[in-house]
Amino acid sequence: MQRDWWKWGDPKEIKHINDYPKLKTLVEERWKTHLREDFFPPKKFELPQLSEKKKEQIRDIFASIYPKKISFSDDDRLFVSLGKSYYDVIRIFNGNGFISPDVVISPTTHEEIQYILTQASANNVQIIPFGGGTNVVGALSLDNLSGRTEIKCTLDLRKYKRLIHIDEEHLSATFEAGILGPELENILNAKGYTLGHFPQSFEYSTLGGWIVTRGAGQESTYYGKIEDLVEHIKVATPVGTLESNPFTHDASGINVLPFFVGSEGTLGVVTEITVKIKKLPKNYRWIVGLFPTFQDGTNYLKTLAQAGVKPSVVRLSDANETNLFSKMSSSEEHPGLVNDLKKEAQKLILQWKNLSTPCVLIMRFPQGEISVSSQVIFAKELVDKHKGMLAPTTIGDKWADNRFKLPYLRDTLVEHSIYIDTMETLVHWKDVSKLHQALTRELNKSVAFNKNKGIFLAHVSHIYPNAACMYFTLITPMLKGREIEQWQELKDLVTNTIMQHNGSVSHHHSVGLDHQKWYKKYTDSLALEVLKSVKNKLDPKGIMNPGKLFS
């Protein structure tokens, strides 16, 4: 499969706006416009060409892997220049505002990666590790490089992706970092196992990327975030290779494993990764519920989380999101996410206590050797106590069919000059509804968002006894010619409001460049100095993903 370099994924999956007729009608009516494709990236990008002298210099530095693993081609350089955020896409469409590396190196062994970092450190080459390239907060951007080095190298890990070992006796598996989600799951599934890590980027993101960004899959409430799923790592750094302790749960001093979880490529390259795997579930139990308000739904989820109930998928949409998703069916033949919610449940809803704008909750329970019936029964009985009602579970399967498809819609909307961005955070339960209300209020006041009645969607997607991950989607017409300013203004508005409600900088998107100003305030200043001492030890020349975390 050949991916269009700036678009999300499989070209065959790309949809036209006409594939979402109800969404199209809704948006056209709301914005009194006729949607048309009117925004395109340049046909060709003019990359700064490397001098022969610089190429020779690079060849000399990385002599033992030249030419096989090294590319100066424009296509290769362009592909790794940015991640997949709205800000990235806008800059691509504008044809400027971003920097491409001078060279792309694609190693296939740990030893090669160690060699590259050693040589790079000795020769002041900046290294930007690149996994699946799906980061949405600027972690892959070359914008903020220090002036100290003159060669910019992206380390493309997509060919470094073998299974090293499955240990079925101890339910663990060791992979190379560049393996993609489906490749990893296919290997495990064939033997009856799963890692259980399914971020929305699953199809195009890598195991190594999940770890260095501290990602979470859509089923993390049951399987755990990536930091819960890693047992051991090997890391190549500019000063050599290190390994974490063999076990995560012992008392043998301080384990350095967590130093690299969330390190965003600034300390080295996590190369060989041993993950904890689980037996594949035999089947799933679904629960779908409707709640009169978002607050009712979050109260319900808090009670569940604190009682120890662990669904894998948890997705409580606010009224806006519930309403919009029910209109997003691509066609009668291909019903969308909650299309049938209206058909099947409408009668019930109407009968029910004025539930005119419900919030839908989708939950899935993996059923393994131990019955999950007691959890499912408890969860079902609790719905009524929280003013909710059970709804048909068929939309669960449809959600599962479409779980990785939403990023395609983003590309389609951008081509129609529509701004669409997503942001997320982890907040204490007490702040979930407050933050939701505050964002609604602040966005209403924002000209950049609300001049054309922007659409604000929210859902809770991961639950803990103390907190919930909230995920926000903003959609509004682009301010033409001011796309970047619009993006920054809304990013600031949302993130500042998150911070005012003591939310985390990010629950699973990571820090990157886009969150840097908030990250610096969020993180204790002496803790930052401690992290810098680790950075200085492992990367004394500051070549690893410069300008990120340690700018």
Added chain:
Amino acid sequence: MQRDWWKWGDPKEIKHINDYPKLKTLVEERWKTHLREDFFPPKKFELPQLSEKKKEQIRDIFASIYPKKISFSDDDRLFVSLGKSYYDVIRIFNGNGFISPDVVISPTTHEEIQYILTQASANNVQIIPFGGGTNVVGALSLDNLSGRTEIKCTLDLRKYKRLIHIDEEHLSATFEAGILGPELENILNAKGYTLGHFPQSFEYSTLGGWIVTRGAGQESTYYGKIEDLVEHIKVATPVGTLESNPFTHDASGINVLPFFVGSEGTLGVVTEITVKIKKLPKNYRWIVGLFPTFQDGTNYLKTLAQAGVKPSVVRLSDANETNLFSKMSSSEEHPGLVNDLKKEAQKLILQWKNLSTPCVLIMRFPQGEISVSSQVIFAKELVDKHKGMLAPTTIGDKWADNRFKLPYLRDTLVEHSIYIDTMETLVHWKDVSKLHQALTRELNKSVAFNKNKGIFLAHVSHIYPNAACMYFTLITPMLKGREIEQWQELKDLVTNTIMQHNGSVSHHHSVGLDHQKWYKKYTDSLALEVLKSVKNKLDPKGIMNPGKLFS
């Protein structure tokens, strides 16, 4: 309650060897001896007296908390000189071989602790943080201090122990580090909650101590090890105070919280700690099983752990331990741990497939709002498949009644010139039986152990999908006059054998001084350098618990 300074706990709980008549008979027959109390610590210890000049120097350094928080008394200095290991006790009985601090400081606020560390760092005072004083691997010892400082100060945290805040909405509670297990649980229990952390030292160990040693409670398989139970920490260090990020499960860069878990007082003092609490269970379900061999029992537990079954208490004793514990009843009126195993189950056992030397397994399942029946049913049905049989569960309650009492017996045995030491590790499932067999074999060959037919007991006490914690008890007559050499020889023998089977340096006892030589080999050398860079940043003068982890 006034504790005897070198003994384990409450003087009222101290037992005489005659309280264990069957054990006494067994031991006397085995060792062809008459047990008598023949080994005592000196009536009085002569501590090196401080010069007036040195006292004045100390007063000047810590002027703002003098005299209220500062003690030069011999009793106070003696009490904090050592932990509670066999090696510690032997040196106390010998009356020499250990060092006492010059001064004991007992702060009661974070600010005082920060002041003490700041002043100590500026004046080269060595600081040994002291929580409950129950460490059994030399973490509190002053033996290995560097020569760089001239004042040795133990920071006694036992008065720093307030509840700061219970957050019932988010199931968390913030305490000062010096709070003891029962104090903490009483506060939580009164509101309907528990932390669920019950190490054998529970009654005399502190929250802060649990964290810096990376401890595990007897119920950690369900509640988690201490690293799973902490949400946030505040730390006083020689260069200032820092805090970890507010959440453990997000994507806001690298969280420094794990840097201090297992830091053993070498980086600073963890002061304010927010823990994740749970609702108290409504009741418990017990399962007691008997297995023909230790291997059968461990196979059973591996299957349970990998199926996701989570008992809180898990304790599979080998045949030796099962046999000995059934003989340890204190009297007919006060039946001991598994006294009634014989009475109630004997008939069944005898009927059953040649189960003459069974291995007993005790498991407890906390029952909360969600039924644990499906787990209990699964676990019970599986016993038969692993050649085991269910036994009466009454011994479960008796185990619970006696769960914190065994350390008292150690003191009693030492007074009768009996060596008794415990060691533990985390090993992969495939190595559990191999390690058990290898230790049996090696100990048989050891003159120090087997000349008088030493007793070797083992159990599995914490289970994970990939590994199990094994806990070993060694009992044999002391080699009089060579007590230290005997201890070291057996420590070396057991730990070397553990290392040969890829076991962890420690699962919950920590590194201390006693494990240092293995720790250095166990930990990756570049990882150690990274840890040193953190140490140098936070403790540039090297005053924090010198000689530990970073010797």
